[in-house]
Amino acid sequence: MSNPTDIVTDDIAPLAPTAETPAPRTGHFAWIDLRAVPGALRDAVVQSAIHHRIDGIVSDDINLLGDLPPTVRRVLVRSGDADEIIDTASVDIVLSEGGDGAPAVAATVETGVHVVVSDADTLRDACEAVRRTPWTVLTFTDPTKIPLEIVIAAAENSGGHTITVVNDIEDAEIVKLVLEHGSDGLLLSPRSADDVATLAEVITPSTDRMELTELTVTKVEHIGMGERACIDTCSLLEKDEGCLIGSFSTGMFLSCSETHPLPYMPTRPFRWNAGAVHSYVLVPGNRTRYVSELQAGQPILAVRSNGSVREVRIGRVKIERRPLISVTATTDDGRTVNVIAQDDWHVRLLGPGGSVNNVTELTPGDRLLGYAPTESRHVGLPITEFCDER
Incomplete structure (x- = not known):
């Protein structure tokens, strides 16, 4: 992998305010990826996500997303050359695979990109995306968290949100803490409905106080x-x-x-x-x-x-x-x-x-x-x- 510290992000223009720019958000949030969840488990995972107020559900099946309640963000994944989405009432965010730029959709639908970071060039792509796109989903192929630190720094005050793909709950706990701030969001493909509940606990801010x-x-x-x-x-x-x-x-x-x-x-x-x-x-x-x-x-x-x-x-x-x-x-x-x-x-x-x-x-x-x-x-x-x- 090329040296990620060679990346310079100061000249990347911040995300310009638009109708699709998400509102400012505090704290961390989680998305659940249904694409790899077996069909027999899918209903239980969806119900657990709704019950635990998970922020978003990701799928490449628009029909599945259309059945979800308005309390959860519906994130549709599509390839970069797919036709424009027509039924925008079933989707809140359209996510383009490959980081080739945000897809063209109706103004009522937010856009995002998925960038796989594997070297210095793709790290540069991720830094650019997070400052120009409302939602940037990040997959890191190497175990080091240094590339994530660089993307988080690039995203500072940009208006865009980072969502990092995590392998499991332990990985989620680590990603949440990178550079103290951590990734804004965590994207997990759960192995069980219990994973959803545990992920909700990971992102819940501590409000513990002792009555001294x-x-x-x-x-x-x-x-x-x-x-x-x-x-x-x-x-x-x-x-x-x-x-x-x-x-x-x-x-x-x-x-x-x-x-x-x-x-x-x-x-x-x-x-x-x-x-x-x-x-x-x-x-x-x-x-x-x-x-x-x-x-x-x-x-x-x-x-x-x-x-x-x-x-x-x-x-x-x-x-x-x-x-x-x-x-x-x-x-x-x-x-x-x-x-x-x-x-x-x-x-x-x-x-x-x-x-x-x-x-x-x-x-x-x-x-x-x-x-x-x-x-x-x-x-x-x-x-x-x-x-x-x-």
Whole structure:
């Protein structure tokens, strides 16, 4: 393959506003390609796509598209030399194969092209298409995501949309994240109706938030030696971002990342000096895990002081023997919670408004942030049952 970095896109004219230019869109969307879906499976896939509000369905059969409801975009694929579409009431977008230019259709129908990117020349074609055509479907023959990055950069502020063909759900998750923005759309030929549901989850933006509560410190004790864990993540954490950790499943403290200045050592904004190895930590799916169980590559929740949540991946968990300090607090409804951390000034817990509190300087009456669900836990999952944690 020719060197894709040789492509220059600055001289490509942006998509001129026309009646067929799609309205601005936020977030990601998905299209389902029915062309390779067996007939026996097709109805189930279509119904799943409609149920999960998939944005578009792609087919080369205009009769199939004509039966679809108006809640889904109907995308008809045709060869570049096909006759003009007459029944435009059955189609929303006409997609031309081969990238030879947008097909000539009625003004009420949007147009798009499909470009197979396999070398520097076809990459240049894709960059031109995405700035001149409302919809550009991209197939990349090589496993590297560098060509997609270049096309995404070319599409910036152009008004056109990129839709990348993905092989499976794992590929969809990767393509969604390329250059942080990712491809606008994902085109999948599903192997089952379940693939459609999972694809819908991939493109759904995370709106997770934690309902954090204020905790009042009641007791601070130096308890001697024990093992504690540092959690190194694959992400750079914000100054008010932490992980939720505690001795009890019904109460966790917001542990501060090492994003604030430290004496004698640089900051490590990817790390939480989390807590003792017995501690619970909150991970995606409303589950808890013991700190000692965590391993490289696993997901963990990063939580900010305003309650916003994101998933980050663990790069390493480092367990070492250190002096420990026990911090006990109460919730506003009188429940007792606890966390045991390394007994050192540089270990910090977050408080209201993102305040940073060194554990060795905590005193009764100090206010901290935490999470205090009412459910107990069994094998990390919430369950309503009697459980007395002390």
